[in-house]
């Protein structure tokens with residue numbers, strides 16, 4: 001382990017941190033190492049909290065390929081024209097400068113669990129005492145017949161934010177008058193349960209302004225969806241006649257034809273001018289490569305600590321997990337990250353570990369100043385993360401309350417992004 | 423020269439005179455203190471004024487005219503407001519008028535969560551009301567304390583619980599997903615630097631469903647009395 005101290009990246013991190021080293025007289029002279037894979041809602045939060053709360057006693061490395069993280073949360077508001085693209089992008093600069101996190105821009109391509117080491121695409125290995133894996137989601141191959149990643153420029157998913165989101169917006173803006181936007185919605189479980197329906201609301205908002213005779217069709221394999229009554233009420237109020245949702249058996253498509261821009265459903269061919277395919281999801285690939293996933297493609301965890309059920313030195317966060325009752329949201333990933341950060345510090349430095357508390361709230365925007373929310377609190381039981389209590393916005397709420405809910409979501413966005421990136 | 427509502431009071435306060443001399447105001451700009459008392463209700467959950475007024479979540483507003491921004495000893499002002507004070511901001515009629523219209527336009531990171539009064543008449547009325555409590559109003563026997571307590575009282579034993587700041591810091595990680603850790607208000611109210619009794623009282627009002635917000639009811643609902651005290655201790659100390 002010692003020789004790794006001289007590795008390029010570790011030197012930078014060590015500088016800001018020497019003063020705190022004397023603190024809990026850490027296991028000999030070498031600081032224990034926490035390595036985090038993925039700098040999203042789960043990973044960035046975990047890296048920041050371990051570094052911040054251990055006051056330098058833990059050496060924290062974050063492995064993340066991109067230099068700017070574009071949040072999926074509020075990416076629908078960018079599509080709706082309520083945010084500009086730059087406002088949903090965040091850099092890792094402060095994690096490095098203010099918290100001493102060693103940020104390595106690379107892909108993790110393997111985990112040697114016996115040697116406790118992560119292999120990087122750029123060559124080299126990153127040893128760890130505790131590993132946190134928060135890679136988000138990947139798509140299940142062949143879950144939408146006719147679609148694979150090579151078709152994502154014709155039929156974007158825009159379910160990882162960044163260029164995909166920009167592309168989808170451009171395609172919506174380029175739709176001919178009276179054209180058709182088709183969404184192929186995902187089966188459960190998937191990231192951000194209200195996400196596809198907030199997106200439809202935002203697309204409808206844009207079309208209503210620029211292309212009022214356009215149509216939106218949603219083919220959905222599910223019988224019902226998150227905040228369904230709230231969305232349907234809003235769609236009727238603001239976008240009456242524009243949105244057609246086809247759910248359940250009838251919503252299961254046969255195939256998509258990206259070259260022809262067609263969707264085949266129930267023997268019929270639907271022509272699309274913009275087509276948003278959101279395939280079925282599974283844990284980000286690296287979780288599978290590390291042997292952390294089950295037959296369903298998700299990583300089961302120990303509720304009290306977020307440790308992997310497969311390996312006690314590894315913690316899995318966020319969308320990649322199968323955790324019980326918590327939905328796959330940025331709020332959830334951030335909440336889980338704090339529980340894991342505390343558990344990792346406890347394991348590596350012997351600091352106090354308080355009982356886990358989890359919570360989630362998901363806001364969605366339906367139309368200008370009309371926000372709704374759903375949320376719950378959770379606790380760790382032996383068998384899962386279990387829901388304790390929850391709430392949801394009501395249909396028929398007055399405009400002032402809806403506006404307040406939207407403003408609150410703007411505050412939340414500012415809160416969670418500074419909680420992730422400092 | 424401004425029309426002085428009460429020349430005698432003006433003489434008592436030299437500073438007041440200086441401020442009032444700053445700009446001309448037309449007669450119709452001068453509000454009606456009785457209507458202002460109605461507007462004041464929006465302020466009264468955080469500020470007290472009149473006899474016996476003390477600092478609550480916000481500073482008491484007796485003698486606010488002529489007071490330097492962040493000018494009361496013993497009140498934990500935001501950094502932003504202290505900076506405004508150091509820059510020489512003094513609460514004159516004109517400054518209050520700008521501040522009340524949109525607090526953040528004058529002091530961008532004030533902790534005051536009030537969004538402002540868009541209606542010019544309401545502002546004028548409120549200023550006229552505040553004006554009645556400047557120039558020694560503490561000594562006016564007929565002016566009763568005006569801050570109506572809005573939250574149910576909390577059992578003194580619960581208020582007396584001493585929080586554990588370290589535990590509070592851990593619990594706080596759940597709050598700062600939405601609330602800014604440094605006390606800024608970016609759409610969600612600031613929760614730093616509150617007097618502990620006010621923090622505890624507010625949290626119990628959520629816990630007992632006396633305050634309406636569903637997220638906060640849920641959050642407070644599963645916190646024990648000790649946990650609430652610990653959060654109050656931790657956030658109370660965040661400057």
Ligand SMILES: Cc1cc2nc3c(=O)[nH]c(=O)nc-3n(C[C@H](O)[C@H](O)[C@H](O)COP(=O)(O)OP(=O)(O)OC[C@H]3O[C@@H](n4cnc5c(N)ncnc54)[C@H](O)[C@@H]3O)c2cc1C
Nearest residue numbers: 038040041042072073108135136192318319328329330331
């Ligand atoms: C349209 C949409 C709207 C949404 N709206 C909301 C909302 O309003 N509120 C909310 O709470 N949530 C929302 N979400 C959900 C939220 O974005 C996710 O739940 C959250 O990002 C999950 O966090 P995570 O850490 O699990 O994954 P991510 O945030 O996706 O982070 C994963 C990171 O890991 C990196 N990575 C992946 N593989 C590797 C590897 N092998 N090596 C190194 N790095 C790797 C990726 O580059 C990525 O940066 C929304 C999602 C979408 C798609």
